[in-house]
Amino acid sequence: MRRIDRLLVALAALAYAVFLPKVFWPEAGLYAHLLGELVLNAFGASAKLLGLLAGAVYATRSALHLERGNPARLAWFFLGGWLGCFFAGQVVLSTYALALGRSAPLPSVGDAFFLLGYAMAIVAAVLFIRAYVSSGFPIGTVRGHAASAALAAALFAAAGYALLAPVARSETPFAERAINVAYPVLDFVTLIPSLIMIRITLHFRGGRVWTVWAGLLVSLVFMAAGDILFAYVTSIGLKPLEPLVDLLFVVGYLCAGWGTIQQLRLETT
């Protein structure tokens, strides 16, 4: 493994080691003396920013490395734009947490970047599907993928209603509730084309194309879980689960960075 891969994997392992025990033993001496709020925030912010920055840079480099006219080129640009917007949003959140010593308001300027990032992620996923279907490789029929998308949309609508109704009915201010519902909904929308990508890329199991998408798709699942849990933590008061939210986002962003690194390496080495 190269140095950057090792760093991302080590940070993901460290995130598990510091955030997960806090869910079960929040009063442990370790968290009172050594790993206080500020230390955990600094670690979490650094790991998230590194994963997102790596993802934005490597996805953009992957796009630039592809020749003009390649159907996947624009998709990689949008994927880089998605992670770049999330990086900017995370910079805003981290500035509040580390420099101003408080949580960012909901909504904040950071949310504008995150929402723009989601739009880019959805466009990227659709462009990837179009590009991969155009490759002529046997990755399933358009009809089959459309049926999967329709089924996923119906399941996500049902699951989304069940999961988000308590958040929408919570006592928090309207703007906060709207943001808390919007992110998981956008996650579900992003997951629909992503599920198609999972179906497509499963055909590439055992190859390096698969490792790229394994990283990116695991990342999306972790981000969606993080958004849903965040909505519960802030709306319904599940504060003890807050470290789990950080863990999901940290690992999700690191996986995104890892996946894009594999893509550039696939194109160049």
Next chain:
Amino acid sequence: MLEIIVRGLAPYVGGNMARAAVEGHAHKLGLRGSELDPSGVDALLDTLSPGLHVFIGREKTVQIVAEIRATIAAARGRR
């Protein structure tokens, strides 16, 4: 020859996809049997290449195809 092409693509697109793509494209081109003449090999690689561009880019595709051609040439030379 088909097996050499499959083995050349497998590290990138996986063994199952490599086999399915090679056999599918060979079938479309009307190429039958595992032994192809040089023009059949060229036709098959030319048909597979644009699809590979989408996943790994033209530069890497050219490199992989060159390696496959070299392996096939070496295999022919041994006979």
